[in-house]
Amino acid sequence: MSRSIDEGLLERIASGDAAAFSALYDHYGDLVYGVAHRILRSPEQAQDVTQSIFLKLWSRPGLFSGGSFGAWIARVARNASLDVLRSSAVRMREPEIPQTLAALGDLEETVFADLDRDVVVRAVASLPESERVAIEQAYFGGLTYREVAERLDTPLGTIKTRIRAGLQRLRSALNEAVRG
Amino acid sequence: MSEAERHGELHDLAVLYTLGALETNLADCAEARAIEAHLHECEECRAEVAFAQVGTAMVARSAAEAPPAELKQRLLAAVARIPQRRKRGSAARWIALAVAVAALLALMALLLRV
DSSP, rough: OHHHHHHHHHHHHHHOOOOHHHHHHHHHHHHHHHHHHHHHOOOHHHHHHHHHHHHHHHHHHGGGSSHHEEEHHHHHHHHHHHHHHHOOOOOOOSSSSSSSHHHHHHHHHHHHHHOHHHHHHHHTTSHHHHHHHHHHHHTTTTOHHHHHHHHHHHHHHHHHHHHHHHHHHHHHHHHHHHHH | OHHHHHHHHHHHHHHOOOOOOOOOOOOGGHHHHHHHHHHTTHHHHHHHHHHHHHHHHHHHHHHHOOOHHHHHHHHHHHHHHOOHHHHHHHHHHHHHHHHHHHHHHHHHHHHHHH
């Protein structure tokens, strides 16, 4: 789903169009639920987080202020799930990346709009295990890089290098997938 | 610390910032605030964030999983019951305007009769 279609759906949602809400859920429900499920490991809690996020989006579609909608809602899902994991109330936060930076990420939209999910899953699965584990512990485990280093009993510098190298590999995998 | 050293340190952290691996609460994180300020003036670090954004998007997307079908039914049922703030606000504004106009017309009619 392209950026302009997302924005069109959000405008329709703002005017109370339930069909637009349904279409947005059809496209992003699996992303929000999947991120929440991966973090919380509980289908019930993941459903609660997904429901909470989409209902807030229905009543306040203006919470999204531009950039890649997929990247934004994935970040919202991560934050809300980590809040639950840390036993605080589910709440919708503003994305932490400022708007000026969100505009940098045009290629992010490609990941959510154009890439087949299987291609993405294969790219992540094919990372060297040490890089994948460091990235996933930070992203899905909600750990800081310092905590990842402690948990893996690995020097901080090594963890930084592994995370950077892994994300760089994923960026290259996107290039290859787009070139086809 | 020289400017080059400062850049090197923040460049190192830009990827971690993008992945959300700096601190538990970024709003309270001095490192995050420093990076955000630095990014406005450093093209090299912006490029670092841009590639990390793509990698982070890939990680998030890799977790995508179909939710149970009944969740959509619950959501649509809830949406049918929840009025939107903007719609309600807009309607309220129109009602207030209509009441004000009616009151003004009534006042004018009263004055003209006197």
